[in-house]
Amino acid sequence: MxxxxxxxxxxxxxxxxxxxxxxxxxxxxxxxxxxxxxQPPHHRINKKQAAGSHENLIIDLSEFDGPNHEQVVKAIAHASETLGFFQVVNHGVPLELLESL
Structure with a gap:
């Protein structure tokens, strides 16, 4: 037991x-x-609302080192705080490395 x-x-x-x-x-x-x-119910992610906001789930990191750095940082913070997860694209990690993981 x-x-x-x-x-x-x-x-x-x-x-x-x-x-x-x-x-x-x-x-x-x-x-x-x-x-x-x-997590208390009032702090949980609203799954229906999150499912309808796919644009918030995908974050393009190609702009991270450019003039839109602050926007990328804000998008990461927002997705982390409100959804708890997100997908990053254009991160520069080679496909071979990702597949080996």
Whole structure:
């Protein structure tokens, strides 16, 4: 039976102080996500709204070192804060390297 982490100190100690990380929780066989890792509903991403805004999900990094640097930075920050994820294009990482990963 997997242990439960009912108090925040035991969870923090296991994950952070003992260096087990969140993966350590999975390795223990935990069957429920600890409350600390569940985002309150009012902070969650609206999936329908996010799905309808694909232009916010794709960020072109070819302009990162140019005059539009601030716009690229703002797009990354906005996607990170509101959607939690995004796709980058024109990043300059060779396809061979990506495929080898």
């Amino acid at each position: 997997a242990p439960s982490f009912n108090d925040e100190n035991s969870l923090f100690n296991f994950v952070v102080k003992e260096g087990n990380g969140v993966k350590g929780l999975v390795d223990l066989g935990l069957t429920e996500v600890p409350d600390r890792y569940i």
